[in-house]
Structures are given as C-alpha cells and as structure tokens.
Amino acid sequence: MTRTSHLIQELEQANSQLLQSEKLAAIGQLAAGVAHEINNPIGYVFSNLRTLTGYVDVLLQIIDRIDDAESLGELRGMKQRLEYGYIREDVLALIGESEEGIERVKGIITALKDFSHIDETTFQPADLHRGLDTTLNLVNNELKYKAEVVRAYGELPLIDCLPSQINQVALNLLTNAAHAIEAHGRITVRTGHEGDRVWFEVEDSGRGIDPAHRPRLFEPFFTTKPVGEGTGLGLALSYRIVEKHGGHIEVDSEPGRGSRFRVWLPVTQPDEPEEARIPQ
Ligand SMILES: Nc1ncnc2c1ncn2[C@@H]1O[C@H](COP(=O)(O)OP(=O)(O)O)[C@@H](O)[C@H]1O
Numbered sequence: 001m002t003r004t005s006h007l008i009q010e011l012e013q014a015n016s017q018l019l020q021s022e023k024l025a026a027i028g029q030l031a032a033g034v035a036h037e038i039n040n041p042i043g044y045v046f047s048n049l050r051t052l053t054g055y056v057d058v059l060l061q062i063i064d065r066i067d068d069a070e071s072l073g074e075l076r077g078m079k080q081r082l083e084y085g086y087i088r089e090d091v092l093a094l095i096g097e098s099e100e101g102i103e104r105v106k107g108i109i110t111a112l113k114d115f116s117h118i119d120e121t122t123f124q125p126a127d128l129h130r131g132l133d134t135t136l137n138l139v140n141n142e143l144k145y146k147a148e149v150v151r152a153y154g155e156l157p158l159i160d161c162l163p164s165q166i167n168q169v170a171l172n173l174l175t176n177a178a179h180a181i182e183a184h185g186r187i188t189v190r191t192g193h194e195g196d197r198v199w200f201e202v203e204d205s206g207r208g209i210d211p212a213h214r215p216r217l218f219e220p221f222f223t224t225k226p227v228g229e230g231t232g233l234g235l236a237l238s239y240r241i242v243e244k245h246g247g248h249i250e251v252d253s254e255p256g257r258g259s260r261f262r263v264w265l266p267v268t269q270p271d272e273p274e275e276a277r278i279p280q
C-alpha cells in the first residue's frame with residue numbers, strides 16, 4: 001500500500017469516527033429531551049395514583065359500612081361527610097388524565113424504537129410523515145420553548161429509504177432551526193411530491209445564514225456555535241445520508257429573516273443495493 005493510500009484510509013477512518021460521534025451527540029441530546037418528556041407525565045400519573053388511593057379508601061369505607069349501618073340516613077350522612085360527590089367527579093378526571101399521560105409515554109417509546117434502528121442498512125418503503133412526526137415528538141422538548149411548530153404536509157407516497165437515517169437528518173435540521181431562533185419564533189415543516197421525487201423542508205424564522213458561510217455549511221467541523229454546543233458535523237452527516245439516498249439538500253436563507261433547508265429524495269431506489277452503507 002502506498003503512503004498516500006494509507007493516509008487516505010486513515011482519513012476515511014477518522015471521518016467515520018467523527019460522524020459516529022455526531023450520532024452519539026445527537027443520541028445524548030435526544031436522551032436528555034426524552035427523559036424530560038417522560039418525567040412529566042410519569043410525575044402526574046404517580047401523583048394521581050396517590051390521590052386515587054385515598055379516594056378508593058374512602059369509597060371502601062362507605063361500602064364496608066353498608067352491612068353494619070343503623071340506617072340509610074347514616075350512610076347518606078357518611079357519603080356527604082366524606083365528600084362523595086366531589087370524589088365521584090374527580091376519580092374519572094384523574095383516571096382520564098392518567099390514561100393520557102401513559103399514552104404520551106407510549107408514544108415517546110414508540111418513537112424511540114423507530115430511532116433505535118440507527119444502524120439499519122436495508123432500504124425499505126417508509127412513510128416520511130411518520131418519520132417526521134416521530135422526530136418532532138422526540139425534539140419537542142427542545143423546540144417547544146423556542147418556537148411554534150407548524151406542520152404543512154402534502155400528499156406523499158411511501159419512499160424507499162433508511163428510515164432511521166432520514167430521521168437523523170430531520171433531527172439535525174430541526175435542532176439547527178431551534179438553535180437559530182433567539183427569542184421565540186416559528187418552525188415550519190413542509191412536505192411535497194413532484195414526479196419521482198419527494199421533499200421535506202424545515203423552515204425557521206431565526207437569524208439566517210451569513211452568505212460568507214454558505215459554501216462551508218456542509219463541511220465537517222464547520223460551526224458558528226460555541227465550543228460544546230456545536231460539533232459542526234450535523235449537516236455533514238445529513239449530506240452524506242441524503243447523498244446515499246440519491247437525493248440532495250437545498251438551502252435558502254436570508255440573514256435576519258430565517259432559513260429553509262429542503263431535502264429532496266427519490267421515491268424509489270434504482271436497484272436495491274445489497275449493502276447501502278453509511279460509514280459507521
Ligand atoms: N437553520 C439554520 N439557521 C442558521 N444557521 C444554520 C442553520 N442550520 C445550520 N446553520 C449553520 O451551519 C452550521 C453547521 O451546522 P451543523 O453542521 O448542523 O453543525 P452544528 O449545528 O453543530 O453547528 C451551524 O453552526 C450554523 O452556523
């Protein structure tokens with residue numbers, strides 16, 4: 001092996017490792033968000049269960065008294081004293097709210113499962129909207145304080161893709177959008193279909209991109225974020241993923257007004273590659 005090809009191989013290896021670390025960073029970020037999202041419903045479901053335990057205790061007291069009660073009047077008095085009317089209403093409300101909380105946790109776990117096939121290498125027909133919803137669900141924690149999120153979905157066919165990797169692209173575009181917004185803004189996720197291609201885009205009302213930075217956006221390590229906040233690898237990884245799919249990314253931005261990243265993807269892959277590998 002010549003010295004040059006050896007160097008190239010080392011560079012490629014270093015590059016793969018970097019992309020891997022961006023994935024890990026994204027997963028770390030995700031984990032923090034998910035922990036927060038799950039903690040909140042678990043918190044109130046737990047507190048509801050405590051209250052419900054108290055209510056059940058009261059209801060049992062009343063029922064237990066039926067056999068020994070001197071009179072119906074006594075039971076009626078007891079019902080009133082123990083605020084049966086209020087309990088009756090609140091019980092159902094608490095159960096309903098708890099069910100919603102559990103549903104929410106279930107949703108997050110389903111989304112995490114979708115994300116956990118992170119190293120999948122087989123192209124499969126997938127619903128892009130589902131992927132976007134999953135991703136939005138997961139980054140909700142990061143987005144909700146920053147922006148109003150608007151979904152404007154078109155009609156889309158299923159597309160051949162590596163779903164978890166497309167989710168990664170969406171994740172990065174969404175977090176970049178959130179980072180670009182200083183106080184509070186709007187993030188719009190749109191999709192559309194043209195002939196044998198589909199697209200999805202993330203538009204933000206953030207600070208926009210300095211035209212001088214435009215040519216460097218997809219360079220590994222290019223970041224304008226402080227150390228520790230940006231790796232500069234998100235768009236580089238996204239570029240590679242989209243390229244593997246035979247698609248491309250369009251950028252439109254106006255400093256001070258916002259940016260729009262549009263990802264074009266083919267509906268079908270030419271001939272299912274046996275190993276459609278994104279470097280791991
Ligand atoms: N939506 C956006 N608005 C403004 N700037 C952006 C946006 N998306 C990306 N950028 C710019 O591109 C750079 C590279 O993005 P990325 O590769 O995701 O790395 P990172 O987010 O870690 O900085 C960012 O640091 C930022 O300067």
Ligand SMILES: [Mg+2]
Pocket residue numbers: 172175176233234235
């Ligand atoms: Mg990024």
